[in-house]
Amino acid sequence: MRDRGSNGWSSAHSTRQQPTDDGVRSPYAMAQDGLAELIDAAVQAQRIEAMNAAMRVDLIFLAVSYALRSEEAFVAPTLSPQRRHELARRSVTAELATALRVPERTMERQIAEAWALSTTLPATLGAMREGLISARHAAVIVEETADLGDDPALRIRLDERLAVVAATTTAATLRRRARALREELSAESIAERHRAARAERRVELEPAPDGMAWLHALLPAADAMLIKDRLDRVAHAADAVGDSDPRAVDQVRADAARDLLLHGRLPADSEFASAIATVRPTVHVTVPVMTLLGASEEPGMLGGYGPIDADTARRLAAHAPSFIRLLTHPVSGTVLDVDRTSYRPPADLKRWLEVRDGTCRFPGCNRRAVRCDVDHTDDWEHGGCTAFDNLAHLCPLHHHLKHETSWSVRHLAGGVLEWTSPAGRRHLTHPGRRIPSGADTTGPPTGRDPEHQRRRPATADESPPF
Structure with missing residues (x-):
């Protein structure tokens, strides 16, 4: 998690400029008006x-x-x-x-x-x-x-x-x-639809130009997302070795999938072959507590996908710590507990934010939160707190955009973000998971008063890890 430098953009640049007392508009105002007219067009x-x-x-x-x-x-x-x-x-x-x-x-x-x-x-x-x-x-x-x-x-x-x-x-x-x-x-149960859809699982080959072909696999969503996440992690492990591997990340994913399907392993001479043994695929599964107890068939939510049937949610929650399990109240949706058994867990706050946001919080961006930075909406260096109502996930591209252009953002109630574009247009982005209203349910279950968190300055031991 890190905040990027503001690169000279002041708060005055993030809002539409007003005429001066003598009626003369500043160059900034004229530039904003010109851009606004083009965006409107x-x-x-x-x-x-x-x-x-x-x-x-x-x-x-x-x-x-x-x-x-x-x-x-x-x-x-x-x-x-x-x-x-x-x-x-x-x-x-x-x-x-x-x-x-x-x-x-x-x-x-x-x-x-x-x-x-x-x-x-x-x-x-x-x-x-x-x-x-x-x-x-x-x-x-x-x-x-x-x-x-x-x-x-x-x-x-x-x-x-x-x-x-x-x-x-x-x-x-x-x-x-x-x-x-x-x-x-x-009215039809998601479990019934899932059973019918699961029966249609298959692998298909689609020819493509230039000696290539697409290999499609229709799988249960949880399995497909785990496979994709594991390939992502292997690709990022390869990317971490530096310039010794000239392949792009997409190429590494494709090569890893090929090697695993054809040979059951990555080549022994691969610089990241060991990664496949240590990489643990991870997804978020949100399970209502009554569903987990077997007293309800309310669907779970698979992060990045959507509703899954109760049986699948219970199965995922009961198994490997490669899943972060989030228990919610069956009526209000209030967070009751965050699983603490996953391997090398990040801070509870960061995990809660991953579940809340789901994706990058810039308008229209769907990059998963686990692949994004956690950004201070009000910069830490300018007094912003490390608190749930001042933090949101931004992908690297939009993280740069926020700090290095005149795009601006502010937190509203319930985890909603209000973005203002350089042309003055306003856009709202909503959290991936609805945050119930009320002072006792708007933040993560830290056991501390949210207002106290916002007011209390962080000590040296509590400084963010960047």
Whole structure:
């Protein structure tokens, strides 16, 4: 954990400048206004793009509907009704694909999305028409509601809720929120869905250009994240040896996966071969205490993924200390205990922050918190406290951005961060895990009064480890 130097940026640079007494605007103010106008124009262009995408959806839906209603005009009348309907759809798909110069498979997907938006997702399509969400956001909502044919009421609720969420989040964040919201609203047990989905696990090969290929493995989320985390740690172990290994981190991950799958081990002459024996993959699993005791089937939360069924959560919590176990109150969600049995645990506060934040707290960044720096929102050197309400995870890129540009951030209640851009635009980022309100539940279970923590200056023995 370390704070980067401010590089000369004062607090005056982080807010919009006001005219001087004589009405003359400073160069800083004019620069900010100019940037603000360009950012506003980019936002407006994106809104227009979204509105155009909605118009495209409407026209594709109208074209397909028209072709199906008038199928006798486009398909031989001697065919059976079912065959006539199928060929009419194929015909209009080819018509659109050739006219718009896209592959037919792509056109089929666009037609399916347009059909779903126009017939079952009115709130999402309405948000697109107003320019509030992009086509990518709409596609995520279509994907996350695609298999709810037997529960139209659930789809309607999800459509209304996700259309609102999509207006203020990235598409990647929307996907995670959609999974959690679907579990919250769904009457079907996540355990039942997981059993059905687990039965579909498989490995697939996808050819790629230039003598390459993709190897896809559909696995239970916990297993997949552990595999990825272990490869990440091996790659970072290789990166730590310096310039002796010319490979990029992504290349090391791919080579390690290849060697482990083909040979069951890393090459003996590898400088980081020993890392595979000592690396312990780690993920966060949040388990409601009543679920852990077997008195509830409330889902657990797998960090970086979302809800997992109760049986999997209990299994993960019961095993190796490579999992950090966080127990929560079954009603309020208040943190009750932080597992202290993991190998070489960091400070309780840092682990609590990892669970709270989930990812880098810069708007739109989804880098996992465990791969980020813990940053003092108010710089330590300027009197900022080492406390939960002055700390947040930032990836190295956005850590530099905060300290070395005129981006600024401040903590609000409940772990919410308010960012202000150089152009004066404000963005809120919310913690990955909701922090209950109230003085006794906003911070980690340290046993000390949060106000006392904020007021009390740190002693020399309590200085941050940087």
